[in-house]
Amino acid sequence: MQRAFAIQAGRELRVIANAKETNDAKAAKICRDIAKAFEEQLTYPGEIKVTVLRESRYTETAR
Numbered sequence: 001m002q003r004a005f006a007i008q009a010g011r012e013l014r015v016i017a018n019a020k021e022t023n024d025a026k027a028a029k030i031c032r033d034i035a036k037a038f039e040e041q042l043t044y045p046g047e048i049k050v051t052v053l054r055e056s057r058y059t060e061t062a063r
Contacts, residue, residue, distance in 0.1 A: 014052075022054050
């Protein structure tokens with residue numbers, strides 16, 4: 001994965017990955033690695049939800 005965007009919305013972190021460069025297994029590993037890094041490196045009350053989004057969208061217009 002070359003690019004990802006992280007958005008912090010309260011207690012949720014969303015990582016948007018390129019669907020062409022990231023498969024499902026790699027997206028799951030990225031999510032697990034980020035959550036594990038939070039647990040090991042940060043001290044915080046409650047929980048932080050980590051979500052990795054990987055999708056393809058195709059749009060066609062018929063005229």
